[in-house]
Amino acid sequence: MMKIKVHSPFRFIPETGEAQDFEEGVHHVSEDVAKHWFVQAHAEIVGAAEESIPxxxxxxxxxxxxxxxxxxxxxxxxxxxxxxxxxxxxxxxxxxxxxxxxxxxxxxxxxxxxxx
The missing domain is CATH 1.20.5 (Single alpha-helices involved in coiled-coils or other helix-helix interfaces)
Known part of the structure; x- marks a missing residue:
């Protein structure tokens, strides 16, 4: 699981077809959802900077x-x-x-x- 911080509310429909509504704030989602281009347009991965530390x-x-x-x-x-x-x-x-x-x-x- 990964945390994302939503800055613009959106509705995400993954390949499974189950729509998910995301309001502003922090949400726990799977890595696939967090790294999806549409999700990244409306949210940022929390702790991403920490992961990039060598x-x-x-x-x-x-x-x-x-x-x-x-x-x-x-x-x-x-x-x-x-x-x-x-x-x-x-x-x-x-x-x-x-x-x-x-x-x-x-x-x-x-x-x-x-x-x-």
Whole structure:
């Protein structure tokens, strides 16, 4: 027996010729009835998603969790690298600014202290 959840009421007449009326809700039916195209147009099999779960679900889940952990660690390392590189960039910018300030003071201005 299988469970179906009817979303649109319908009348089903199987090959045996015995009409069955289905109202909205959950019904227990044979596998043949549940998988019939007409029934599937008006209902869905309850628990169908559970049946499609692979047998090695736990192994696959463990593998995916390992991948997520590895990628999270890589991301953390990259964030640390970015922080270090940003600090180096700031230090270089500060150094360049200091050199520019020193250069302006020692040269006496744009013309290098020479009057034209």
């Amino acid at each position: 047998a090695d679900y736990d192994a696959e889940l463990t593998e995916l969790r390992g991948s997520v952990s590895s990628l999270t660690q890589t991301l953390s390392e990259r964030d640390k690298q970015i922080t270090e590189l940003n600090q180096q960039l700031k230090e270089r910018d500060d150094h360049i600014a200091d050199l520019l300030i020193q250069g302006d003071q020692s040269s006496g201005g744009k013309n290098g202290g020479n009057k034209k």
